[in-house]
Amino acid sequence: MTLKTLTKPWEAMSYGFLDGSAKREMRRKMLKSVAVPGCQMPYASREVPMARGWGTGGLQVSLTLVNPETRVKVIDQGADDSVNAASIRRFIARVAGTPTTMDTLKADLIQSRHRIPEEVLSEDQILVLQVPNPEPLRPVQPNMSIARQMHADADYGRMWLQLYEQIVRSGRVMQGASYPSLVNGRHVMTPSPIPRWDVPKLHMAKHLTILSAGREKRIYAVPPFTRVEPLVFSDVPYKVEDHAKLTCHRSGATGFFMNEIPQDDGSSTHEVSDSEWGVKAIRVRDGEKVALGETWYKDGEMPQ
């Protein structure tokens, strides 16, 4: 054994920013999170040149997965062009030399904050969701050691009680985003703060979803063809946002998740939240030939 066999040639920077040991730990934890769908796995969550809470968890997953052929799309609240999305996309391209895209159909890896694209993801795509708070039990049990024990025991009674109290008090479930969902009939997870509209897209999907919370150092996953059931009572059906009849004032698209834009006169207009879907709709309207993917929602309804 010589010194040369024990060392590696000098490099200015580790490919994809993260060093080898960080990547190996991410890999081990990602495999475990796929093996136990919806169960939060602790991981080290290394430093990246971005403040914790701004997508560092998702970024570490993306940096571990990318190679120079991976086409990366980054969205923030549905938009490809917001500051956070643009910065993360540029950072990944710079440290990993990856091509980037805004088109959902052309992307191999989609890192997202708070939305799942409107076009159906295929089996070769991986969705990485940034998670601010991975613990669905936190509102009912702030002590995370006890919450972990509750997950171990599948003790979700207080979760149900919370939903029941909301219905009694307000007539409906008040949980808007990050609706608690039962994965594979065993672990309750928070699907990250995606709207209720997006939760059914995870159920029996063709793609792999990895959810990673950098600040909280937890990673979990929803493999393809895995049951993801929002917690609901049998007599109070799950309801998505009432956006089926809304029309985007810029693209004319109807039946998708919308951003509400308040107007001076107190009314509001809407614009489609998945910005690239809106762009495609405008280009189709202008007579361009655009490849439109199949959408999860058809005429504002999710077929089951």
Add this chain to the structure above:
Amino acid sequence: MSAMPQPNMSEARANATFDALLWTLSRPGLPRSLPEPGEAPIIEALLDRECRVHAAEPTLIPAIMRTGAEIAEIDRADHVFLGAMTAAADLAHLALGSDLYPDDGATVVVRARFGDGQRLRLTGPGVDGMLTLDVGGLPEGFWQARAERMRYPMGFDLFLIEADRVVGIPRSTQVEVL
């Protein structure tokens, strides 16, 4: 930064290996190709000083030692390389993790043959409905022994390899011998 960053050889290999492992573990029973045959690419992609590794196959020990991983008894190991198995009894000693920390369950790599041997029916997360798979080269009673040990979410995750092909069978998969 001037030049486009390019992965070095070992990084590219580890990335491709992990891509295959993640894909096949997400879709149990569907094989993927490793960049190189055998356990070596898996050892390179996953193991380092933080791991405790057990290898039943002595020829793998040098490669494992080079990663800096600790060689451990089978019940303490988080990664277990059983090679070509002769008896299913080894499965009885694998670490399963705990209900609190299911991630402490072992990752187990076993050599097998695809396309002949026992016909298995897989169901569970990652399988579209159900899937049949022929796996040979495993000892008598292997799947029975696996089923007896699984206490979901406690359990161990299997990678079956034949040359450069790998099939993942996570603990969440139900395996029925037909």
